[in-house]
Every structure is written in structure tokens, then in C-alpha cells.
Amino acid sequence: MSASSTPLALSGSRDLLARAAKVDATLAYSGYVLPRDRLVDGEYPVFAERASGAHVWDVDGNKYLDFILAYGTIILGHADPVVSAAVAEEIRDGFAITLRKRVQVELAELLTSVIPGAERVFLLKSGSDATSAAVRVSRAHTGRERVVRWGYNGWHDWCATRPGGVPAQAVSTFTYNDLASLEAEFEAHPGEIACLLMMPFEVEPPAPGFLQAAAELAHAHGALFVLDEMRSGFRMSLGGAQEKYGVTADLVTFSKAMANGYPISVLVGSERVMRTVGEVHIGSTFHVNGAEMAAALATITQLRDTPVLKHVEALGEQFLRGLDGQATASPVSAEAVGVPQMPFLRFTDPDEQALARARDAFYTETIRRGVLLHPNHHWYICGAMTEKDIATALEATAAGFRAAEAALGHG
Numbered sequence: 001m002s003a004s005s006t007p008l009a010l011s012g013s014r015d016l017l018a019r020a021a022k023v024d025a026t027l028a029y030s031g032y033v034l035p036r037d038r039l040v041d042g043e044y045p046v047f048a049e050r051a052s053g054a055h056v057w058d059v060d061g062n063k064y065l066d067f068i069l070a071y072g073t074i075i076l077g078h079a080d081p082v083v084s085a086a087v088a089e090e091i092r093d094g095f096a097i098t099l100r101k102r103v104q105v106e107l108a109e110l111l112t113s114v115i116p117g118a119e120r121v122f123l124l125k126s127g128s129d130a131t132s133a134a135v136r137v138s139r140a141h142t143g144r145e146r147v148v149r150w151g152y153n154g155w156h157d158w159c160a161t162r163p164g165g166v167p168a169q170a171v172s173t174f175t176y177n178d179l180a181s182l183e184a185e186f187e188a189h190p191g192e193i194a195c196l197l198m199m200p201f202e203v204e205p206p207a208p209g210f211l212q213a214a215a216e217l218a219h220a221h222g223a224l225f226v227l228d229e230m231r232s233g234f235r236m237s238l239g240g241a242q243e244k245y246g247v248t249a250d251l252v253t254f255s256k257a258m259a260n261g262y263p264i265s266v267l268v269g270s271e272r273v274m275r276t277v278g279e280v281h282i283g284s285t286f287h288v289n290g291a292e293m294a295a296a297l298a299t300i301t302q303l304r305d306t307p308v309l310k311h312v313e314a315l316g317e318q319f320l321r322g323l324d325g326q327a328t329a330s331p332v333s334a335e336a337v338g339v340p341q342m343p344f345l346r347f348t349d350p351d352e353q354a355l356a357r358a359r360d361a362f363y364t365e366t367i368r369r370g371v372l373l374h375p376n377h378h379w380y381i382c383g384a385m386t387e388k389d390i391a392t393a394l395e396a397t398a399a400g401f402r403a404a405e406a407a408l409g410h411g
């Protein structure tokens, strides 16, 4: 058994955070300063110096194997050289010109060729841009206002996760993988629902037939079926969850992995539904910029032409198998969950204090060993990782389990 690890030197992160707390509301009033949003208090870095491939270096010089990957925007690896070169070429020639650039058409052609059901695309910048556009198009298309949604869909009024500053919304949700709870929403609001908008899954995959039944239910009630593929898109397969689970939505939204970290998103759908885009207001100054489009073109081309997504899946399977073995062997209540491309370790002790003690001890150990895992959000695998990286991560999680066992007084 290896010796227990020592705390990381994090003074550079702490100094910058103290400066930020006086001037930067993004950090001072949300993000890292409020206990609510901290990972493991005082143990995680806040500021990065650089990132390359599967690794991140913080401002104190600590190196981490990165399983957060900018919340899933990185699929190939940080600073992928092919994507960087494509962006550099685009910006050398000017990328914010009012007039559209060729790359927009090339990207639209590529997107329609790889996404099931995508006859037309509308390019935007953020994930929230795209899901909000989907809601507006659905409302205009059906002449209805109400939305049923599931999962995290962004920060705009109709899907904000905290009530502050948000007027009443005609939006409700339901229990995932529970068709009866979805049916109840449609029955409670007959003829009022514009769309069912949902992530295809978050951690647990869909029960067999669940997505198909959800789509049928929406259609039976005259609503559009919209999939939010922000996390699954361009990660679990080239055609996303639609391809993986054999379901086709009326509208689908993508962002994150589609451009390996650059800010771009897209709303796609059939020509019949996407035509409604012409009747509504969706637009933002930066939507025309070509640099992120060049990044998306270079990213998706690599995903299409190389076995990188197979590699990501195989590494995720290796990670999940190892985690499952560790969780099964440990007296700590925890289970390996998620799809291979987005694995997670869920602590399950019904005693909340014991759960928090085990979780904090586990993640303190893994971060000290240089593995950047999120305690409250599923993780991501990227193409720059290797089997050796996964073995390294599993050594850290094994030590994490030992630390959690010690924190709970086992052995």
C-alpha cells in the first residue's frame, strides 16, 4: 500500500482567488468562493496555467490528468494541434467580417452529413443559445407556450436551476425513465405543450425503448420532441445519442465536444421544422464568427475520419470496469455508474454525513495524486488519454477508496 499523499501546494491559486474576490463577480459571488460550489474545500486548484492533451497544469506547477475536460468540451485533447492550426489559419485571414465565411457552409454540409435527421442547421455560440432557440422554434411551430423539460438545459429563464431573478415560467419536468410521470405532464396540460426537450440521459442510460416512447408521447399530444445532446453529442458516437439509441428527434441541440473547446453550438432538425427559424428572432453579433466554425470543422472531421471515438469508449470501459471492481471490493457504499464515455463513481451511503466523509476523503486523495475528478458531476474521457492514463487513474481511485475506508473507520 503506497503512503498517503500530502496536500498540494496551492498558494498561487489562493492568491489569485483573493484578488478576484475583490473585483470579479463571476468568482466572488458564484463559482469557487461560495462553499456551495467548491469541490473539496481547499484541496482543488482554481487557476490553470496551461493544458495539453489529457493534462492540465495549475498556476502552482501541479500537473493533473484531467477527467473534467472543461465540462466535456474537450474530446480530442487539450490544445489539439490540428484544431489549433485550423483556427490559426481562420483568424490570420480575419474571422469577424460581417460577411459570412466559406467555413460556415462547409460546416453546415458536414453537420448535415453526420447527424441523423439534420436537414438544416442553425449555428450559434453557447449551449444555452441552442436550447433556447429550440424552445422558441417549438413555440412558434406549434403556437403553444408550455415546455416539458428534463436535465440541465442551460441558464436562461425557462430552464434556470435557481429561482432568483426568474419570472414564472410555463415549464415543468418529470422523472427520468418513468413514462407514467411524463404522461402525467401531458395529461395535466392538454393541447398546451410546445415541446418535450430533454437530455437523452445524464448518468443512467435510457431504459430500452424509453426515448422512443417519449418521442411518440410528445407527437401524440402535438408537441415536438427535442433532444439536448450537449454532452452526448460528438462524444458517445459521431451521430450522438440519436444514433446510439436509434431515435430521431424533431430538433436536436449540440455544443461542447463539437469544437473541442471553442464556443459554438448548433440547432439542427428537419427542413419542415427548421423553416420556422425564419419566423422567430434568433441572432447574436458573434454568431457569424468563423474561428469557432473552423474549430468545429477540424474537430468533427477528425472524429469522423479516425477511430478516436472507439478509443474513448474503450478507455471508458476500462475505467468503469476497474472502478466497479474497486467499489465492489470496498466496504464503502459506492457504485460505478454512467456510460463509458462519461463514467462516474456514486457514493450511496444513506447516512449523509458518512457519505460526505467518504466522498471528501476519496476526492482529497485522488486530487493529491494528480487526478482531476469532479465529486458532484460525471466525468469525461478524451481521445488524448491512453490505457496507461486509465491505469494511473485507477491507482489513484484505489488509494481514494483506502482513504474513504479510513475516514469511515474501516480496517
Ligand SMILES: Cc1ncc(COP(=O)(O)O)c(C=O)c1O
Binding pocket: 071, 126, 127, 128, 129, 131, 151, 152, 153, 154, 155, 199, 228, 229, 230, 231, 255
Ligand atoms: C445538457 C446541457 N444542455 C445545455 C447546457 C448549456 O450549455 P452552455 O453552458 O454552453 O450554455 C449544458 C451545459 O453544461 C448541458 O450540459
